[in-house]
Structures are given as C-alpha cells and as structure tokens.
Amino acid sequence: MTRAAEPSRRTILAAAVAAAATGAAGPASAATGTRSTQGPSSLVDNRAWTSYTDWCSGTAQGTRAVAGARPGLVIAAPAGTADYTDPHTQKTATWEYATWTSPLHRLSVPSTEVIASWNAKTPAGTWLQVELTGTYSDGTDTPWYVMGRWAAGDQDIKRTSVDGQTDKKSTVWTDTFSIDDAASGLRLAAYRLRLTLYRTPGTKGTPTVWRLGAMGSDIPDRFTVPASTPGLARELAVPRYSQEIHAGQYPEYDNGGEAWCSPTSSQMIIEYWGRKPTAEQLAWVDPQFADPQVCQAARFTYDYQYGGCGNWPFNAAYAATYKDLQGVVTRLGSLTDLETLIAAGIPAITSQSFLKSELTGAGYGTSGHLMTVIGFTADGDVIANDPFSVDDGAVRRVYKRSEWETIWLRTKRYNASGKVVSGTGGVCYLYFPARPTPAQRRALAAVGVR
Structure with a gap:
C-alpha cells in the first residue's frame, strides 16, 4: 500500500479500467461458473483449465497431461532448448522447454482488461512463462504478450513481469492486459493462453501446472x-x-x-x-x-x-x-x-x-x-x-x-x-x-x- x-x-x-460502457455491477450467476451478470449486463468472464480433459484439449509440444486427484501438465520430452538472459541478474542460461497452448476461448464478456493466473510447483532448476494472445472485436489479432515469468523460488530466475509490451491498441501493465482506448469501443473478443515450461538441460525435473486461467472484464466507468x-x-x-x-x-x-x-x-x-x-x-x-x-x-x-x-x-x-x-x-x-x-x-x-x-x-x-x-x-x-x-x-x-x-x-x-x-x-x-x-x-x- x-x-x-x-x-x-x-x-x-x-x-483506465473501462470507458463508454453501460450497466452496473451485480451478483455473479451460478449457472455457468464462467461469468458474472446482472440482468442483460455481463461484466466478468472467468475461464480456467484444471481438469485432465482440459489439459488434453490444448496443443502440446513436449508436454503431457497427468491424471489423478489433482490433474496437471508436465514436461514429457523437451521441444527444444532456448537461451534466457535474466534482466535482473544479467546471467544467460540455456534451458530445455516444452509448451502447451490452450484452445481459443471466446469471451462471454468482450473485455477491456484480462488478468491471467496460474497454480503450479516449480522444483529447483525449473520455471515457467505464461503468455496471452487474442483477437480484437475489429477482427485483428494481438501479439503474444508475456503475462509473467515465474518460479516459486528465486534461485534459478528472478520472477518478473515484462514492461514495454504494446501494439498501440492494447498494453500489458505489469499483470494486466488493457485496451488502450476503451472509449473507442474496441474490446478483446477471444484469447489463447500459452504455457512454456523450462528445466535445466539433461535433468528430469519439471514444473507441474494444476491451474491456468484468466479473468476478462468490462466494468463501466463509475464513481x-x-x-x-x-x-x-x-x-x-x-x-x-x-x-x-x-x-x-x-x-x-x-x-x-x-x-x-x-x-x-x-x-x-x-x-x-x-x-x-x-x-x-x-x-x-x-x-x-x-x-x-x-x-x-x-x-x-x-x-x-x-x-x-x-x-x-x-x-x-x-x-x-x-x-x-x-x-x-x-x-x-x-x-x-x-x-x-x-x-x-x-x-x-x-x-x-x-x-x-x-x-x-x-x-x-x-x-x-x-x-x-x-x-x-x-x-x-x-x-x-x-x-x-x-x-x-x-x-x-x-x-x-x-x-x-x-x-x-x-x-x-x-x-x-x-x-x-x-x-x-x-x-x-x-x-x-x-x-x-x-x-x-x-x-x-x-x-x-x-
């Protein structure tokens, strides 16, 4: 604070959180578990991938879904290697990686903001990156935006957001995708999330991701x-x-x-x-x-x-x-x-x-x-x-x-x-x-x- x-x-x-929108906030609907509504005015869309079926529904390159009491996603066989220079330590290291890309999610609430969140464990020698790409209401696409580079610990990388990401229609502010000019009526209509899981080359370690999702919203201007x-x-x-x-x-x-x-x-x-x-x-x-x-x-x-x-x-x-x-x-x-x-x-x-x-x-x-x-x-x-x-x-x-x-x-x-x-x-x-x-x-x- x-x-x-x-x-x-x-x-x-x-x-700005939202502009030129109408309606007022109200209780969420229990009907779908994915949106908050009050009458005809939709304000919030939640989507999360958490089940074995969810993890099997995406596009995997080197990852696999794991069943059980808490289904998740892990590295199966690396898709390749990549160098990463940590901007906070200036150290460059080579990592094996594998990716998983979610199916396209069409927002029930065309949104001015989207915030991703995830639940995972990252043993020593592993970390993950979450990215978002989407389609605007005008039919054009966003770039891939980094929503976070994260590890539970701090011995391998320094967990970080990424500044300076914009295409002049939207910008990522720390942890929040935001439409630059909500008053224009432009909204994000759909998105995909991409997970990249990293580990030290030659090891068997892997992140395990149990939950990946995002909250999209279009909240009206209100004092x-x-x-x-x-x-x-x-x-x-x-x-x-x-x-x-x-x-x-x-x-x-x-x-x-x-x-x-x-x-x-x-x-x-x-x-x-x-x-x-x-x-x-x-x-x-x-x-x-x-x-x-x-x-x-x-x-x-x-x-x-x-x-x-x-x-x-x-x-x-x-x-x-x-x-x-x-x-x-x-x-x-x-x-x-x-x-x-x-x-x-x-x-x-x-x-x-x-x-x-x-x-x-x-x-x-x-x-x-x-x-x-x-x-x-x-x-x-x-x-x-x-x-x-x-x-x-x-x-x-x-x-x-x-x-x-x-x-x-x-x-x-x-x-x-x-x-x-x-x-x-x-x-x-x-x-x-x-x-x-x-x-x-x-x-x-x-x-x-x-």
Missing part, C-alpha cells in the same frame, strides 16, 4: 455503485498480521511496511487454511523479526520488474505453492458476492483506494491497498483484517458497508489533488482448497469461479 500523496507503481502504470442489502452476519477466524511491524525490513523486497499489504494479506488466508512455511523455509529470516512468515510471503511474491510484492497473479501463485491450495484473481460484483463466499467459509483479499475521509475509522488514505474481508456484522458492515495497522492486535477493523463497497467497486475516483484517477473495480484474490466442499464449490460457482 502507498499513501494517497505517493501514487503506487500500479497507479502510475494502470490504464459510485448501487448499495447492496445486508444478508449475512458471520465472522471467520482468520489470523491477523500487521504489515507495519515490518517497516524497513528487507529493502531488496521493497522495504516492508506500506509496501507489504498484499503478501501480508495472502499470508493471513494461507494460514486460515492451515498452511504455513516450515522452520527450515524461514531460516533465512532475521530471528529478531516478528511474524517471519510475512517476510517469507514478501520474498516469494516479489516481482523484480514491478519492484514490489503487489503483482496480483504472483500472490495467487504463491498461495498455491502450499499443499492443496488454489489461488485465483477475479472481480466480484457486490458485497453480496462476498457474503456468499463468507457463508461458505471462504475469506477474500480485496483491492481498494480511497481518501482518508472516505473510509470512516481507517485513519489513512491510499492509492492502492489490499485487505482481507473476514465477515460481516449484524448490521451488514464489513469486518476486515486490515494489515495497515500498528500491530497484529489492531488488525481487525469494522468498516461501514456503503463506504467500503464504494471504494472497492468503483472504477473512478478523485484523489487528494482533485484529479480523476482509476479504481480497481472489484478486484479480489480468492484462495481455497484444491478439493472444495460441496458448499464451497457452490459458492465459488456463484461468483463465477470453478
């Missing part, structure tokens, strides 16, 4: 959103961690404190699901530092190009490195959607920006901040674990429902200088078991995630 007076890197880079009606009073027992007690720690991972809202929130939910790093994994952390698992989360979500820990899919991928967890990035339509998840025992990490005066009781303003929604009061107000707190004991907050819903769902807002800037339009991370209960599966489907 950064203060309102100090625009975040994401704020500087972000294009306000319709108020939802409270429908749930429940609070989940989610661990509480402060980012602020880490201020000044590990400058190589963006210096702790305000910069660590995303990994701190991620760690809370990882531990809610009963997972945490081992003592051996935490041995690198200074023993004088409290909550060393937050330092671990910051290190292993850090994007060396972005220069911070706020890369959305990198956080979801980090969560999925823990046994039998999944992580996705999506957008939701209202607090009703969050109530659906909380009722099934699924907390959510949400992204919002606001002035100090816009969120009663926060005591700060921000151009971009992540917090964890853990429940609702009897009056329908939001119970959040807000990591921007002086210590762990101060993390639990209650925020007014209407204020919180607005700062999370709007796509336009005024900053402290009175300038119109973008909002996140309902972005959230969802972490949940690889094998959800029937109730959890229904709740996820109800918000468009399968």
